[in-house]
Amino acid sequence: MSDPLKLTTLCLNYAPELTGIAVYTSGLSEGLAHADLAVHVVTGYPHYPEWRIHDGYTGLGRVERDSGVTLTRLRHPVPRHPRLANRLVMELVFGLRSILTNWKKPDVVLLVTPALFATGLAMLKARLTRTPTCIWVQDIYSLGVHESGMGGKLPARLLRRIERRILNSANEVVVIHERFKRYLTEELHIDADRIDVVRNWSHVDGGDLSRREHVRRARGWAPDDIVVLHAGNMGAKQGLENVVNASEIASAEGSKVRFVLLGDGNQRAALHARGSNSRLEFIDPLPEAEFSAVLAAADILLVNERPGLTEMSVPSKLTTYFSTGLPVIAATDAQSITAEEIERAGGGLRVNAGSPGALVEAAEDLGTDPELSARLGVAGRLYTAQTLAAAPAIEQFRGILLRVARGTASGDNDGAKLDAGAADVVLAEPKVAAPVSGVLNVK
Known part of the structure; x- marks a missing residue:
């Protein structure tokens, strides 16, 4: 041999x-x-x-x-x-x-x-x-x-x-x-x-739906909360100040949208210090099974990028997001690779980077339209199977x-x-x- x-x-x-x-x-x-x-x-x-x-x-x-x-x-x-x-x-x-x-x-x-x-x-x-x-x-x-x-x-x-x-x-x-x-x-x-x-x-299986209601109750998420979850690194290129600002708008307007930042990174402490309201939550990195269950318990998954990022990187979180069957919102520039991926997969909606009001509005639209959410989620899973x-x-x-x-x-x-x-x-x-x-x- x-x-x-x-x-x-x-x-x-x-x-x-x-x-x-x-x-x-x-x-x-x-x-x-x-x-x-x-x-x-x-x-x-x-x-x-x-x-x-x-x-x-x-x-x-x-x-x-x-x-x-x-x-x-x-x-x-x-x-x-x-x-x-x-x-x-x-x-x-x-x-x-x-x-x-x-x-x-x-x-x-x-x-x-x-x-x-x-x-x-x-x-x-x-x-x-x-x-x-x-x-x-x-x-x-x-x-x-x-x-x-x-x-x-x-x-x-x-x-x-x-x-x-x-x-x-x-x-x-x-x-x-x-x-x-x-x-x-x-x-x-x-x-x-x-x-x-x-x-x-795509390097993880789809979300664990069997624990969805239990996880939401354990996390204090109300049945009518529209949970928008961002998972992964909290660094400069993610521009997560936009999410903090969006949570403040949601809180001030009495919106059902709840933003969740799951993970760690060099900007986490600054984001935590900056944002403190009832529509924003931080979750530490989780063991694999618990991560999968929390991901599946969300309603919408979020990619957020700072304005001006168009070519430098492909957010690998999309390979995970699309496998869950949940819809995705991408807060990103129209010419970015992320925007192209969302359009190609058909798995989500795009709003402009650095536009917190538009982010809240898109989340409310998706959260109150189960047919659209389901259609986007199915498209993301199909894209995973065919391309990722x-x-x-x-x-x-x-x-x-x-x-x-x-x-x-x-x-x-x-x-x-x-x-x-x-x-x-x-x-x-x-x-x-x-x-x-x-x-x-x-x-």
Whole structure:
């Protein structure tokens, strides 16, 4: 029997983080390991979205084995209040430590960005060792700095040049949305033939409806409350001040709309201090089963983005939301990727970002129209089944990595070594949600 393809993945985020990028790096690694690839992951210490290293993770590094994946964890600084400069320090420290780590002579290296600067450092080592590379773009780094206003125009222009250079040096680039590919080809001038689109997948089952009434009573939600729930990270790009403002309008008008913010993030304390009224509730991150039950007990699920965000990221919470059968409201700019996803899925309504009154009005409209809500929920579930399934996405990714390792991607793959028999593996249904005890949340 031939040796399996050896993959080393470098990523800052991995389980037991169950928010954002970690969900996909963990799910892909486990799925590929189940498909008989030898998967080694070099990753950081779990810290997101709390922006502190999780309890129990001590020392400078550790080696773990989980679901067929070998993990090398490296400690790095974690900024309590992330900004461009201190996030750069975190990425550079992780990147430097990762290139000094034994990669176990892989046939191909998969690099995940963010973290862009760790990816750039790893590309240097890959070139020196003549190892084929694939970069997986979860967020467009330079665009994020520009749209979020984190660093000003000059840093954004510099980051754009750095990002272009790093992505152009890879043998293959994988992006999570067609809009990302268009931006990379038109704005960063990456060869379209070297870019593949692999959609992020739905990583949790639909909501647990059996406990719906019990959860609502336990939470103090009245039968006629219209519960609008936002699950996931509470950071700058979510612009959740809009939700606080909407709750104040609902409270002042005697509306039945109740806004619930479930999760954590570096803006949570400020949001909590700012908003205190009867139509706003904060819930800490929850264990998986309880999370699913609370999600299902809501009436509407919310994506909220700060005004001006159009291209930088795809909110992965939509992959969870659409699987529940509940309608979605997206408070986002009309030209955003999120707006495009809502329209494509047919699973929700869009209101303008930063318009709290419109958000309250849309919630009241949906909450009093069960036919429309049901129709949107069914459309979201159908979109999940047709577009956001895990197994086809991971199988597509496996094919890309095999191609890069063979040297049949369009870049320079002189260092690739692969026994042809490695292509004969059959993809098993992956375990895409990490089993590690903790919380389940979404980006």
